[in-house]
Amino acid sequence: MHNFEFVKPSSIADAVAALAAEGAQPLSGGQTLLPTMKQRLAAPEVLVSLTGIPEMQGVCTGDGGLHIGGATPHAVVAREAASHYPALAALAGGIGDPAVRNRGTIGGSVANNDPAACYPAAVLASGVTVVTSTRKIAADDYFQGMFTTALEEGEFITSVIFRIPQAAAYVKFNQPASRFALTAVFVAKFADGVRVAVTGASNNGVFRWEEAEDALTADFSAGAIAGLTASAEDMISDLHGSAAYRANLVKVLTGRAVTAAR
Amino acid sequence: MTKVTMTVNGKSVSAEAEGRTLLVNYLREGLGLTGTHVGCDTSQCGACVVHVDGKAVKSCTVFAMDVAGSEVRTIEGMANADGSLGVVQQAFQDHHGLQCGFCTPGMVMTTAALLANNPKPTEAEVRHELEGNICRCTGYHNIVKAVLAASGQDAGAMAAE
């Protein structure tokens, strides 16, 4: 790993200033960034830890729904969101393993936008507002393809605001070696319609399965999507599963999520 | 190089570290605490698990500077004050929860964190919580037995698979 200068600001304002430096990059739980740096796929000159900023920690209800600080670890979301948004808490409690959940954060996960990560599905299905150091971004405008987001250089996620649905569930088909999702589906039912977000399946990263959303908005039951087929075009094909296999999983898991939703 | 200070196994300690110094290297090379093992160095195996402020973390995936000032506990801090094995360690020995022993420090630390949060876990909960700890030798069955025994439950009742 290349060396770097390490800084740990204690406020958002100080982090903004630190991240303005040439070659600076944010560090949250490091559960993705450290392995990447070990492989020298990332070599920041300045690493700005966001884990010492009290304003970026914790879960609370507020304007627009459930507010989760950008540096809140998965284990804390699993515990503290349980009574407000059980499907989201269950998703956080199923990420990786306990040690990953104790360090990894929602901001790091949403910023990284790994095509097999769990949080992007919850964010897209819940119609979240991503709050950054400079602005608010709607979930539908935020994800821009595998590992690509609307975030600009030096901009970082300070919190995410989830709309709380009437019923929701996340069903993850584990890739047991990596503990990421081989494919997973988040279904969320709101008064104004159903949203279905799929992760782990597409070469373009997390996406909404709109055909299923229309069918489920009309009739929220697993049977409502029985006649649909998710297209295998643009789906990931690797040694763990072909594109057709993943496309089939999308449909099967959507049905399971609808049945499990509460 | 900067001096990084933290509390390790109840004692205030300091050692030199760079930005890139991993917590595991700070412990092993800086402090000579070689009980914490590096199995993979890719965040997969859990051999390097220690507690930081009471929480299990992979010490190969944390920078020492990021946890400066924290309370760290390693496998060296798990024995009783008189040097005899602690409850979790003794249960691993009694139930043959180790063969080569390479994964054991991480297993013991993950188990101790699990039992602190959930003193009487079910077998399924134990297996879920140990997902991040890989063992090449035992086939896990005796590890799960050891964890149940350490929690004061009757591990003999667990089905032999």
Ligand SMILES: Cc1cc2nc3c(=O)[nH]c(=O)nc-3n(C[C@H](O)[C@H](O)[C@H](O)COP(=O)(O)OP(=O)(O)OC[C@H]3O[C@@H](n4cnc5c(N)ncnc54)[C@H](O)[C@@H]3O)c2cc1C
């Ligand atoms: C063994 C293992 C299993 C895992 N399993 C899963 C799984 O099942 N599902 C899953 O979803 N994930 C999984 N992960 C990934 C884990 O959830 C990571 O914690 C997460 O992807 C990244 O969060 P982090 O806080 O660790 O971010 P970091 O690693 O610190 O950062 C990741 C990237 O985001 C940037 N960044 C960090 N914070 C911010 C911010 N607030 N604003 C803007 N940019 C930021 C960093 O610069 C970096 O580029 C796993 C990881 C491991 C090691």
Ligand code: FES
């Ligand atoms: S050595 Fe840290 S997880 Fe394997």
Ligand code: FES
């Ligand atoms: S006892 Fe050998 S790796 Fe677990």
